[in-house]
Amino acid sequence: MFRLSNNLIGILNIATFLLSVPVLGAGIWLANRADTDCEKFLEKPVIALGVFLMAVSIAGLVGACCRVSWLLWLYLLVMFLLILLLFAFTVFTFVVTNKGAGKAVSGKGYKEYKLGDYSDWLQKRVNGTKNWNKIKSCLIDSKVCNAYAEKYSKDTVVNDFYNEHLSALQSGCCKPPDSCNFTYVSPLVWTASSTTTYTDSDCNAWSNNSTVLCYNCQSCKAGLLDNLKGDWKKVAIVNVIILVVLIVVYSVGCSAFRNSREDNAFWKGRNP
Template sequence: MVGVMLVMVPLLMMFTIGLTFVGAYKMESKRITASPMWFKSKVYNNNKWSEIKSYIHKSETCEEMAITSMALSSYVLNMQNLTPIQSGCCRPPTFCEMEAVNATFWMKKDHKSNRTHPYDTDCDTWNNDQNILCYDCQSCREGFLRTAEHKWRELGLFMVTMAVKLIISHLSVFLGTMLEH
């Protein structure tokens, strides 16, 4: 019985943490480490964002996107299925109505835009310099958050699945042993 309890407590913790990552439990506090609110506060902290931004740049996501779509027209560029980081960091938001030269080089139009979108400053933040692009844009931060949340959800599904399988197998071994005695 003691052995079963020693195994079940960590498995139940794994199950609970997995449910949290999947989103079944909403932990909404900046004080709880690794909660969604805590993570958002780190992403929107400019000092932490500069570190995150450097990792995104070092991953060469935008460079790969530029190389793979070099021969594509601007229409095809707009129709590409991009990851949240690619669409948020490597190109300006679509409401900016910029003209694509290639995947990471966009020309600003001369007309004034109506500033009604929540990420209006992203249009002005965009820069064609490959080291800057839209890494300082709010859309880049949102893309990073969406990517991290997707990966956490996958991890949570894996943890819940493995915890349930291990709990069932350990309980069946325990019950089999108890019935044998």
């Protein structure tokens, strides 16, 4: 008779296998339908995750239900490595997102973002031209600034605009930094002074062209990192929960592995 731990491992891996099917399907769908760099960037990791979940769940299911000790051993090894990697990634996430925050601007409802306030590791990820061009393409494709312009289109007076609560991406990428002192015309149109020489590179990078705006600004990179920082912290919290679940599953798997070895030894003893 199967023991409880074997049954639990079997049920858990059936659930994991069922989960892997839509994940793999989503990856294949993206591979066939991807038109933008953002979608193309996602397809390979999604397919890899789907294949990984399917392979691990099959190994665990066959190993537990058919008393195949070596498959269970392989399953437990993969689980152990996954726990180590997830733990390391969670710690790393908390470390690299510990620095950086938007700075409140006097009399305005939004914050300004400086790239130098964030961790060096994160800065390096966005400072590379190749990386940033891909990220910039994603920002343009997602129409972040188009939605922002539509939302605040009724702000014909600059003081109305200054009272708005902008997101980090909107503040960093869709308008010039406040330090430039540009003249407000509309959320996406600002007039620079013809007599001022700007020392801030972001002021020179700004363009009223809707495909340029401040996408090449340091403030845009900082806004992205602030947005990423918030998302990563949420992911880290979820990772802690997943770690607890994986440790419990790993413990049950160890019990199932012992059961399989004992059962195999029993049947060998019955069939000399």
